[in-house]
Amino acid sequence: xxxxxxxxxxxxxxxxxNSLEIEESxxxxxxxxxxxxxLSFNPLIATTYTGFVLNGxxxxxTSRSNFTLEAGMYFSLAEAFELSxxxxxxLVAQNEVKNLFQIGGPIEEKGRLQYIDGCTDTLLISxxxxxxxxxxxxxxxxxxxxxxxxxxxxxxxxIVSGKGACITPEETFELHPGQVFYIPKDSIHSFKTTDxxxxxxxxxxxxxxxxxxxxxxMINRTILS
Numbered sequence: 001x002x003x004x005x006x007x008x009x010x011x012x013x014x015x016x017x018n019s020l021e022i023e024e025s026x027x028x029x030x031x032x033x034x035x036x037x038x039l040s041f042n043p044l045i046a047t048t049y050t051g052f053v054l055n056g057x058x059x060x061x062t063s064r065s066n067f068t069l070e071a072g073m074y075f076s077l078a079e080a081f082e083l084s085x086x087x088x089x090x091l092v093a094q095n096e097v098k099n100l101f102q103i104g105g106p107i108e109e110k111g112r113l114q115y116i117d118g119c120t121d122t123l124l125i126s127x128x129x130x131x132x133x134x135x136x137x138x139x140x141x142x143x144x145x146x147x148x149x150x151x152x153x154x155x156x157x158x159i160v161s162g163k164g165a166c167i168t169p170e171e172t173f174e175l176h177p178g179q180v181f182y183i184p185k186d187s188i189h190s191f192k193t194t195d196x197x198x199x200x201x202x203x204x205x206x207x208x209x210x211x212x213x214x215x216x217x218m219i220n221r222t223i224l225s
Contacts, residue, residue, distance in 0.1 A: 052135070060081050076125050088178065099132065117145070128211075140197060145190070158200070159178065
């Protein structure tokens with residue numbers, strides 16, 4: 001377990017530890033981060049692994065093939081695999097969900113969707129079906145003081161570039177690249193920047209957006225005669 005459990009928001013560096021168990025409401029997950037050491041996963045139940053390479057290279061080895069990712073790339077898979085790396089990054093193992101195998105990136109400088117207080121967001125890994133997890137790139141421009149807000153489920157992720165602060169009612173956390181964070185659900189917080197923009201990768205364990213059996217592009221664009 002990482003961090004002081006009396007603190008609303010947890011921020012930690014790679015040197016601190018390498019995993020955090022998250023048991024929250026209907027979600028069971030483990031946050032892992034690596035610094036050159038190899039990782040191996042062989043799930044006994046349905047588990048989705050979603051990760052991001054902060055720097056260096058990372059190679060994913062599955063029973064089918066090997067895949068090499070560069071800095072700024074991300075992935076999702078739901079099978080046994082080994083990860084070897086010469087750099088740093090993080091991944092979330094979420095139980096009882098099975099996502100598609102996906103590799104993407106590198107990420108862009110800014111997001112493509114409008115977000116609160118002039119920030120932008122890109123949905124890097126979309127929910128396969130309504131309610132499934134997703135991975136996001138959050139871009140916070142310079143001189144932004146976000147409105148205080150909460151989320152209905154936990155958030156975990158990593159600071160990619162820039163600097164700023166995360167402000168909670170209890171404490172202000174200075175942010176810099178390489179920090180991994182965990183924000184429990186319903187925790188009040190906001191991000192603040194001064195002279196530099198901040199880029200953040202954020203994992204959501206659920207979503208209120210995504211295809212359903214009754215509403216998806218294939219069925220919506222099929223016109224029965």
